[in-house]
Amino acid sequence: MRRPVLLAVVAGVLVTSGLPPFGWWALTLVGMAMLVLSVESRSFRERAWIGLAFGVGFLAPGLFWMTEFSLPGWVLAMLLESAFVAVAVAATPRRGWLVLTLPSAFVLSDAFRGAWPFGGVPIATLGQTQVGGPLLQVARLGGALLITAVVAAAGVGLASLVRRRWLTAALAAAAVVAVTIAGALAPDGTKIGELRASAVQGGGRRGTRAINTSEARVFRAQVQATAGVPEGVDLILWPEDVIDVDSDDVFRTPQGRTMAGLAADHEATVVAGVVAGADDRPFFNTAQVWRPDGTSGDSYEKNVRVPFGEWIPFRSLVDRFADLSAVPRDAHVGHGPAVVRTPKGRMGVLISYEVFFARRARSALRHDAEVLLVPTNATSYSTTQMPALEVGAARLRAVETGRSLLQAAPTGFSASVDHRGRVRDQTDLGRRAVLTTTLHRRGGTTPYTRVGDVPFLVAALVVLLASWQLTRRSST
Numbered sequence: 001m002r003r004p005v006l007l008a009v010v011a012g013v014l015v016t017s018g019l020p021p022f023g024w025w026a027l028t029l030v031g032m033a034m035l036v037l038s039v040e041s042r043s044f045r046e047r048a049w050i051g052l053a054f055g056v057g058f059l060a061p062g063l064f065w066m067t068e069f070s071l072p073g074w075v076l077a078m079l080l081e082s083a084f085v086a087v088a089v090a091a092t093p094r095r096g097w098l099v100l101t102l103p104s105a106f107v108l109s110d111a112f113r114g115a116w117p118f119g120g121v122p123i124a125t126l127g128q129t130q131v132g133g134p135l136l137q138v139a140r141l142g143g144a145l146l147i148t149a150v151v152a153a154a155g156v157g158l159a160s161l162v163r164r165r166w167l168t169a170a171l172a173a174a175a176v177v178a179v180t181i182a183g184a185l186a187p188d189g190t191k192i193g194e195l196r197a198s199a200v201q202g203g204g205r206r207g208t209r210a211i212n213t214s215e216a217r218v219f220r221a222q223v224q225a226t227a228g229v230p231e232g233v234d235l236i237l238w239p240e241d242v243i244d245v246d247s248d249d250v251f252r253t254p255q256g257r258t259m260a261g262l263a264a265d266h267e268a269t270v271v272a273g274v275v276a277g278a279d280d281r282p283f284f285n286t287a288q289v290w291r292p293d294g295t296s297g298d299s300y301e302k303n304v305r306v307p308f309g310e311w312i313p314f315r316s317l318v319d320r321f322a323d324l325s326a327v328p329r330d331a332h333v334g335h336g337p338a339v340v341r342t343p344k345g346r347m348g349v350l351i352s353y354e355v356f357f358a359r360r361a362r363s364a365l366r367h368d369a370e371v372l373l374v375p376t377n378a379t380s381y382s383t384t385q386m387p388a389l390e391v392g393a394a395r396l397r398a399v400e401t402g403r404s405l406l407q408a409a410p411t412g413f414s415a416s417v418d419h420r421g422r423v424r425d426q427t428d429l430g431r432r433a434v435l436t437t438t439l440h441r442r443g444g445t446t447p448y449t450r451v452g453d454v455p456f457l458v459a460a461l462v463v464l465l466a467s468w469q470l471t472r473r474s475s476t
Contacts, residue, residue, distance in 0.1 A: 001046060004038040005053045011035040012057020018129030019062055021388035025133035028126070031058075032155025035089070036098065037162060044090055051089025055082025062124030065386040068207070069326075073308065077121070084109050091464060093471040099156045099172045101467045103149035104460035110148050111457055114357070118307035122356045123389060126151045131392040136421050138183035139399040143358050143448045145456050150179050188402030188419055189444030192370065195344050197235040197439050199408035199416070200225050202242065203432030206411050207382030209326055215244040218410060219255060221432065226262055228434040234344050235439075236262070237408040238272035240352045240377040241285060250274050250288060251296050260294035267292045269342045273351065273375040274299075282332040285310065287349045287375055289340050298341045301334030302351040304360065309353075337367040345370045345441055350397065352376040355390055355407075358453070361397040365449045370441040372397060374407035387413045387429060395421040402446045404439040 014031030017024040039050050059078045066074035088109035092101045106126055114122030127144025130136055130151065138147045157172025202221030222242050229236055243255050250256040263270040270290040277283040285305075289297030305311045311330035312318055338360045339346050348364025348371065350357075355374050364372060374394055378387045391413050398405045399421040407415045412429040416437040427433040 001049065004042070004046075004050050007034055007038040008050045008053040009057035011038065012054040012059070013061065015054075015126070015129060016058045016062045016124065018132075019124055019389065020128070020131065020392035021384045023132035023392075025130050025135070028129040028151060029154045029158060032126075032151055033158035033162070036102065036155050036159035039089060039092070040159075040163075047092065048086050048090035051086035052082055054089065055085030058082075058085065059124055065381060065383065065389070068381055068383070069308070070322075080117075081113055081121070081124075084113050093464075093467045097467065099153055099160075099168055099175065100463050102156055103152035104463040106152045107145050107149050107456055107460040108464070110145060111453060118313050119304060120357075121307075123393075128389070128392055128396065131395045131421065135180060135183075136395065136399055137186075138179055139396055139421075140186045140188055140402065140446045140448060141179065141183040142451075142456055143400050143453060144396055145453055146179065146183075146448075149456070149460075150176055186447050187444065188399075188446050189442045191440050192443045193345075193441040195234040195371070195439050195441060196232060197237060197406050197437060198229045198233045199237045199406055199414040199427075199435040199437075200229065201239070201408065201412060201414045201427050201431070201433045201435070202410050203430060204379070204411050206379055206430055209380055210241070211326055211328070213379075218242050219244075219258075222410070223258060223262070225432050225434060226266075229266060229268075230434075230436055231266075233266065233268050233436065235342070235347075235406075236266060236268050236270045237373055237375060237406055238270065239408045239410045239414075240273035240287075240375040241275040242377070242410055243272055243274045243288075245274070245276050246278055248276055248278075248284070250276055259288075259290050263290040263292055264294035269297070269344055271340065271342070271347070271349070271373055271375065273377070277332070279329070282330050284332050285334075285351060287340065287351055287373070289342055291343060300338060300340050300349040300351070301336070302331065302354065303334040303336075303338070304354045304357055305331045305333065306353045338364040339367040339369050348372040348401075348403065350374050352378075352390075355393045355397060358397065358400055358448075361401050361403075362449050362452060365401050365403070365445060368443075369401075369403065370443065371439050372401065372403045372405040374405060376407060376409045378409055378413075379411045384429065391415050391417075391423065391426065395423065400446060400448050402444065402449075403442055406437065406439060408435075 011031040011034035014027045018028030088105040114120040127147040160169035245253045285302040288299045348369030354360045398417045405417040415426040416424040
């Protein structure tokens, strides 16, 4: 077993090289082929160990951003997530149509990772390895899960070429090409207008925690950066939680009055991230709208909280073993659709971590969002990995929904992404900047926003159950 396990670890490392910030998407396909070669003709137990080794090779670097918060937390999360991958590999029958069963197993694995535990951590998935390649357009047809299926099928095809199994290789190649073309040709909505928008990045030192950062300094940096917004913009987007107030009503605070003045001075709609609430209660994390005349507008409260970042599961228990001073109180759980109404139309809002959840973008589309806004804050991370992963997830959401997207972060990356997932402009990390772009307001839907993930999950489950049943019959 030593050789296939080592091969699986190398395969996992090749797969993770497709993730941002690297983006070597073709190596992911090679890595999947190596996994297939290492797992062939192995028993259930052997496949499980090989799958675990592959998961460690994939997720140890893929989740490395967690080490900036907790090294033990990274180890535990990486092993747990790798166990899910091991189950997926082991669940693939030893005999049968691997070109169908392996994609099905990984679809179910990625879906489960995105839902459990604590609401899921859908970061470092097979679908995200392809944001820099041609398979990205498949998301329009079936989201990130369909990309996962195509990546796994491509791996089976490449492995079949090595083994000279020409029929399987041809079937896999035909499936990959057909789905990719269908994704590229799938409907993605229609353009209904334009708006001129600026994402404001105040800049500053990275790798800092909120509890050690001056709230007034962050706010002042954002105000000073907003002076660089050009005339004639329709929308100004500020990042997540750059306005921090004790009051539940931001409009009655000095910061709220400053924002009203900025909106009126620029005669533009302003959307800004606000953290509000007294220190002895859960805080509210919202995206607040100021209308062009400075009056209060709509707001959206973050629905998906970051586990161990914005809330502590089993806080009273965890508090006995860990220092929770960095997260002294939990975030309030928001409800409702991911959309705000503005004078320039309905805009979908995905606050920070929510950009990794396709269901939040679909929520925005179901309520007629014409563009997507991502106010985020990755200042706590000193490396490029998490900001790059956020931009990669933003590209996926843009393609899945057929919407233009604007992201604003206090220290980067701020970015503009078109409805085809192309990054039109992006700021540097740490620097003060104003990113001004023209966003296309779009209507209509994509096939994925209409059907979601359920059909693919049902199909994957049926394929696996059927393959196991056929395997049992052929062995009796």
